Amino acid sequence: MQLYDFPFSPxxxxxxxxVYELGLAVEPVNVDLLQGKQRAPEFxxxxxxxxxxxxxxxDLVLWESTAIMxxxxxxxxxxxxxxxxxxEVDRWIAWQLAHLGPAMTKVAFEKVVKVALGKxxxxxxxxxxxxxxxxxxxxxxxxxxxxxxxxxxPLTIADFALAAHYSLAGxxxxxxxxxPNVAAWLARVSERDSMRRVLQEARMRAAS
Numbered sequence: 001m002q003l004y005d006f007p008f009s010p011x012x013x014x015x016x017x018x019v020y021e022l023g024l025a026v027e028p029v030n031v032d033l034l035q036g037k038q039r040a041p042e043f044x045x046x047x048x049x050x051x052x053x054x055x056x057x058x059d060l061v062l063w064e065s066t067a068i069m070x071x072x073x074x075x076x077x078x079x080x081x082x083x084x085x086x087x088e089v090d091r092w093i094a095w096q097l098a099h100l101g102p103a104m105t106k107v108a109f110e111k112v113v114k115v116a117l118g119k120x121x122x123x124x125x126x127x128x129x130x131x132x133x134x135x136x137x138x139x140x141x142x143x144x145x146x147x148x149x150x151x152x153x154p155l156t157i158a159d160f161a162l163a164a165h166y167s168l169a170g171x172x173x174x175x176x177x178x179x180p181n182v183a184a185w186l187a188r189v190s191e192r193d194s195m196r197r198v199l200q201e202a203r204m205r206a207a208s
Contacts, residue, residue: 004029004046005053007202010101011065012053014164016201018069018157020194022076026055034116066093069157078157088152093161100137104165106130107172131174138179145181149188163189167199 003019003026005012019026031037031052038050047054047063055062055071062068073079080086107130110122141162145151150159166186169176176183189195 001026002029002056003027003053004031004043004056006031006033007198007205009033009052010104010164010168011051013167013198013202014157014160015053015055015065015068015072016198017160017164017194018073018078020197021078021160021192022073024072066097066157066161069161073157077154078160080152080154080156085152085154085156089156089158092151092158095137095140096158096161096165100134100141100162100165103130103133103137104168104172104174107134107174108168111172112168134169134174135178138176138182142179142181145185148185150185155189159185159189160195163195164198167195167202 001024003015005015005028007013007016007030031043031054033052037043038052043054044050046056046061049063051063053063053065053068055068057071062071070079080089106126110124110127110130114120114122141151150156151162152158163186166176166182167190176186190199
């Protein structure tokens with residue numbers, strides 16, 4: 001299997017974490033978003049949306065990070081089959097896609113991506129808007145995590161989907177001081193060998 005991704009992309013990070021958690025063998029193919037490689041014709045032939053990640057498994061070409069996580073983890077404990085637990089997994093992945101991800105993207109684009117691409121000064125109004133949304137969403141997650149180790153009960157793909165986005169919080173200047181349950185949960189997920197490897201790869205890439 002080949003995995004086309006980029007280490008600074010949270011959607012790439014969530015898939016990598018699942019790969020490492022399950023000990024799967026994949027051949028990584030770097031798609032440098034900062035150099036516009038996602039717009040190259042050969043990549044658009046794999047994903048016409050021009051987004052990472054993309055998984056190639058034989059004649060299967062699969063894009064969309066949630067679909068990839070489910071494909072890789074199906075049959076494992078990371079994708080529970082008990083109806084209520086499965087519903088929790090679906091709920092939190094949908095929440096990440098609809099609420100947390102967009103909030104963090106606003107801040108990350110202004111504070112990180114613009115700087116990396118030399119696209120001018122950050123839009124402080126957008127940062128303020130995204131920051132407010134981030135803390136509102138984090139308050140919701142914090143309440144849901146009370147008394148829990150992981151968002152659905154056991155460790156699932158939902159934890160990696162969320163943690164991949166929260167892994168950008170430090171670089172975006174977003175702190176979790178007012179969200180202690182989120183902070184404890186994020187530390188728990190980030191201490192797993194799989195997530196530690198994902199974050200180490202990103203640090204090594206940033207230093208190169």
